[in-house]
Amino acid sequence: MSGQKPVTPSPDGLAASVKAAKTRGLPPVHLWNPPFCGDLDIHIAKDGSWTYLGSPINRFELVKLFSSILKKEDGKYCLVTPVEKVGITVEDAPFVAVDFDATGEGQTQVLTFTTRVGDTAIAGPDHPIRIVIDPETDEPSPYVLVRANLEARIDRKSFYRLVDIATHKDGWFGVWSGGQFFPLVRSDSLTD
Secondary structure, eight states: OOOOOOOOOOHHHHHHHHHHHOOSSSOOGGGOOOOEEEEEEEEEOTTSOEEETTEEOOOHHHHHHHHHTEEEETTEEEEEOSSOEEEEEESSOSEEEEEEEEESOGGGOEEEEEETTSOEEEOBTTBOEEEEEOTTTOOEEEEEEEETTEEEEEOHHHHHHHHHHOEEETTEEEEEETTEEEEEEEGGGOOO
């Protein structure tokens, strides 16, 4: 044995590593593949709130920092730095889109979504919108891809705003953004 102690992940260690590695913009997590150090009891709830050991992480700056090093690999979420990777749990999607701006009209319309932690994503071919229908309640759950494998659940008020600007195309009711049509529901399922 080398006599090295096993690595015990901690939020403070992750934060220090990110601050040391971070330059402008988001860190290049897609380039980092350090060894897995274990799971950390960090949980992202469906409403976008973060907890550590069951206690809320109330410091927005810390949540924003952790969200910048979030990565999804093989269907699992982790926080990653150049030197360590720890698993976390995500109840639904790691982000919540809390607003969007719409510019233009029809096929030239552009929808720019903003998440609770300040990320933005322009819906289009690289950032598609998708709808999942709950089989038990028939309620739609809309999502937009924010960055590599990481989606934001579109909050209810923003979804209602999308419905307000939606149009019909080829049997679907949906929205245009970035030259692409995103279906929300089948047109024939709508009732007056």
